[in-house]
Amino acid sequence: MNIAEVAKAAGLPAKTIRYYEEIGLIQPKRSENGYRAFATSDLHKLAFVGRARSLGFSIVECRALLALYEDRARASGDVKALAVTHLAQIRAKIVELRAMEATLADLVQACSGDHRPDCPILRGLAKPD
Amino acid sequence: MNIAEVAKAAGLPAKTIRYYEEIGLIQPKRSENGYRAFATSDLHKLAFVGRARSLGFSIVECRALLALYEDRARASGDVKALAVTHLAQIRAKIVELRAMEATLADLVQACSGDHRPDCPILRGLAKPD
DNA sequence: GCTTGACCTTCCCGTCACTGGAACCCCCAT
DNA sequence: ATGGGGGTTCCAGTGACGGGAAGGTCAAGC
Numbered sequence: 001m002n003i004a005e006v007a008k009a010a011g012l013p014a015k016t017i018r019y020y021e022e023i024g025l026i027q028p029k030r031s032e033n034g035y036r037a038f039a040t041s042d043l044h045k046l047a048f049v050g051r052a053r054s055l056g057f058s059i060v061e062c063r064a065l066l067a068l069y070e071d072r073a074r075a076s077g078d079v080k081a082l083a084v085t086h087l088a089q090i091r092a093k094i095v096e097l098r099a100m101e102a103t104l105a106d107l108v109q110a111c112s113g114d115h116r117p118d119c120p121i122l123r124g125l126a127k128p129d
Numbered sequence: 130m131n132i133a134e135v136a137k138a139a140g141l142p143a144k145t146i147r148y149y150e151e152i153g154l155i156q157p158k159r160s161e162n163g164y165r166a167f168a169t170s171d172l173h174k175l176a177f178v179g180r181a182r183s184l185g186f187s188i189v190e191c192r193a194l195l196a197l198y199e200d201r202a203r204a205s206g207d208v209k210a211l212a213v214t215h216l217a218q219i220r221a222k223i224v225e226l227r228a229m230e231a232t233l234a235d236l237v238q239a240c241s242g243d244h245r246p247d248c249p250i251l252r253g254l255a256k257p258d
Numbered sequence: 259g260c261t262t263g264a265c266c267t268t269c270c271c272g273t274c275a276c277t278g279g280a281a282c283c284c285c286c287a288t
Numbered sequence: 289a290t291g292g293g294g295g296t297t298c299c300a301g302t303g304a305c306g307g308g309a310a311g312g313t314c315a316a317g318c
Contacts, residue, residue, distance in 0.1 A: 004265070014266090019305060033313060035266055044255065051254045056229045059304070069251050079250045080242035087233045094226050097219055100185045104216050113209035121208045122198050125180045126173065133294070147296090148276060162284060164295055188275065 001038040010046040017046060025049060025063060045069075057086055130167040139175040146175060154178060154192060174198075186215055 007014045020026055021036070026045050028036045048069060052062045064082060068074045103124075110120035136143045149155055150165070155174050157165045177198060181191045193211060197203045232253075239249040 002266075013306080015306060016304080018267095023304090033266080035313085047257075048254050051257075053304090054229075055233055055254075056226070065251070065254065068248075069255065072246060074246050074248070074251075075244045076240055076246065076248035076250070077242040077244060079248045080237060080240045083233060083237050083240070083250050087230065087237055090226055090230050090233065094223060094230065097185070097223050097226070100183075101216065101219050101223065104184055104212060104219065108209060108212050108216055111205055111209045111212070113206040115204045115206060117201060117203050117205060119197075119203070119205035119208045121205070121212050122194070122203075125177050125184075125194065126198065128176075128180075131295075142277085143295095144277060145275085152275095162295080164284085182275090 001043065003036050003038070006038045006043050006046065009043055010050055012046055012050050020046065020049065023059065025059070025066065055086075056090055061086060130172065132165050132167070135167045135172050135175065138172055139179055141175060141179050149175065149178065152188065154188075154195065184215075185219055190215060 001009075003014045003017055007017055010017070012020075017026075021028060026042050028038045028042050031037045045066060049062045049066065052065050053059075057065065061082060065079070068079050068082075107121040107124045110124075112118075130138075132143045132146055136146055139146070141149075146155075150157060155171050157167045157171045160166045174195060178191045178195065181194050182188075186194065190211060194208070197208050197211075236250045236253045239253075241247075
């Protein structure tokens with residue numbers, strides 16, 4: 001398979017696939033003409049990484065997950081530990097965003113939003129309270 | 130005021146303040162010895178930007194907010210429009226993260242997390258379902 | 259056989275908002 | 289004079305790509 005076909009099948013841009021090769025996530029063979037020649041296993045890995053990325057795992061985490069995926073002697077506890085840590089990060093981020101949302105929603109709600117210059121949003125940003 | 134004092138008062142690292150000067154958010158004067166000499170108005174702007182950043186506004190948005198903050202003839206509607214747009218982005222991000230959280234929590238919940246290799250998390254990442 | 263256009267390659271720069279570090283200058287106290 | 293704690297500039301790196309240039313390759317149509 002050439003890169004465009006794999007890109008379509010894995011749902012990733014070709015640029016991203018080249019990048020993943022560059023950082024060593026996959027090692028596709030090369031045809032005589034220099035084109036990347038992807039095996040089915042490469043496609044599986046790319047789809048795997050794509051899904052992990054869409055769940056917010058970093059590239060470093062994806063690399064670890066991929067290693068576990070490839071390791072038939074893995075312990076599921078190792079996978080779960082990674083996932084649990086990442087889940088905690090997601091939840092922390094949600095808490096952070098919800099705090100921003102609450103503050104901002106209050107400010108927006110207090111602002112008349114007309115042509116006059118008086119603005120509770122700017123006042124809120126200008127003063128610590 | 131020198132940079133360390135302003136950094137403490139504004140709650141920003143000195144490095145960040147230098148960066149904000151570099152990109153033109155502030156224009157502190159210079160003392161004869163070449164040190165930055167911050168006015169009270171510089172401190173206010175930095176604190177303002179710091180709070181806007183902590184609400185997730187990008188630097189570009191902060192620049193716009195700062196311009197409105199400085200403009201006595203502003204319309205509060207312009208400020209509100211910026212804030213509303215940003216609020217929508219925050220909410221979209223929360224929705225995205227909650228979807229990740231739900232999927233990941235399901236996978237984690239299904240995984241025994243022991244020494245055995247069978248792992249629903251890896252299976253979930255490997256297959257589109 | 260030649261051209262055209264779609265594909266592929268590498269390489270380099272830009273993104274965003276900083277952060278770390280090197281190398282050097284300035285000021286004050288001992 | 290020396291030491292330490294400021295300050296300064298400049299350069300490189302972060303994460304995960306994306307855009308675009310310059311050029312090689314392939315299949316189809318004329």
